[in-house]
Amino acid sequence: MSNDASQAQDSFPRNEAQNSGLQINGIDPGVSPFIARVSIYGIHLGVLSTVAYTVQPKAGSVSKAVNVSYSNSALAARGYLTPEGNMLTLPVIGLYAGYTNQVALQFSFQDGSALTLPVSITTAAYNDPTGIYQHPTILTKRAAGSALGFDFFY
Numbered sequence: 001m002s003n004d005a006s007q008a009q010d011s012f013p014r015n016e017a018q019n020s021g022l023q024i025n026g027i028d029p030g031v032s033p034f035i036a037r038v039s040i041y042g043i044h045l046g047v048l049s050t051v052a053y054t055v056q057p058k059a060g061s062v063s064k065a066v067n068v069s070y071s072n073s074a075l076a077a078r079g080y081l082t083p084e085g086n087m088l089t090l091p092v093i094g095l096y097a098g099y100t101n102q103v104a105l106q107f108s109f110q111d112g113s114a115l116t117l118p119v120s121i122t123t124a125a126y127n128d129p130t131g132i133y134q135h136p137t138i139l140t141k142r143a144a145g146s147a148l149g150f151d152f153f154y
Helices: 003-010 072-077
Strands: 023-029 034-043 047-055 066-071 086-095 100-109 116-122
Touching: 023 116, 034 100, 034 116, 047 072, 047 086, 066 086, 072 116
Parallel strands: none
Antiparallel strands: 023 034, 034 086, 047 066, 047 100, 100 116
């Protein structure tokens, strides 16, 4: 590329997603293996419109993906977004216990730009103190593609 072409390319304004500098700072376990807290650093997270994520179904599962979305104002109201607007703690629910969950974090900005960050979240095994939920008795196994009024319970 010629010097003139690179200068012309640099003169195009960058959008908010390109300027965000988003990066994963860490992942902490939540109150159960089904929940994690993902720490995210970025420049000007205050210009986020929404933050969403998708937890991919476990291999061999007949469940749908878990899709969750938060508005920027909801995250700020709950104290998940720092007042400086550069740190976000995202609660991620719907994880599989004892598994490396594949999660896609989707960030939408006020200017309409978007950015997706893939992240792997490894969770601890679930230990049911009563033994009731860890080893359920399955009377009729759900067939792939069957209609059911719900996908998850906790």
